Amino acid sequence: TVGTLRVTANSATVPAVRTDQSGAGPTALFMGGNVGIGTTAPNQKLSVSGVVESTSGGIKFPDATTQTTSASNGISSCPSGYTMIGTTGKRGTFCISTAERTAATWATAMQTCINLNLTEGSAFLCSYNQWYKACLAGTPTSMTNNWEWTSNITNNTNAMQAGNGSCGALSNASDFTTTSYTYRCCLE
Structure with a gap:
């Protein structure tokens, strides 16, 4: 794929690495310890503008549990009565x-x-x-x-x-x- 990789090491504010696709704007931006995908202003460790897909493995949470399927938010059965x-x-x-x-x-x-x-x-x-x-x-x-x-x-x-x-x-x-x-x- 044709693209651009820019490294700005002498920025007055924060060092940044930016990857672009030709004519499509930023694809990923690594700035000040934050990673942005589809955004030019990541304000968290990972900021994504768009759908996030996990094709295997699931999502790991701070309590060390891994969720491999989407959450069901409703009940599955009722007690007698x-x-x-x-x-x-x-x-x-x-x-x-x-x-x-x-x-x-x-x-x-x-x-x-x-x-x-x-x-x-x-x-x-x-x-x-x-x-x-x-x-x-x-x-x-x-x-x-x-x-x-x-x-x-x-x-x-x-x-x-x-x-x-x-x-x-x-x-x-x-x-x-x-x-x-x-x-x-x-x-x-």
């Missing part, structure tokens, strides 16, 4: 309680779900978005027969409820410290 919403192993996939949990105040519902962290993983009161996705999927039971708590707070004073009559039904409870509704826990 939960329904998976989404695609196995994909980001955004979650588990939701298949059946409603016994009616409780909003704070009790939140704490009950959080307490499941000890036995079931990352558990929390479902957000409205999660509840709505599950309702549209139609797999959890009894989602539109009454109000259910979600984790969302509106106007800093009201807890959001969903599901009384349809997946799109919403309401806000201003007295969420004494009012009880059913709810569902979600796992991610």
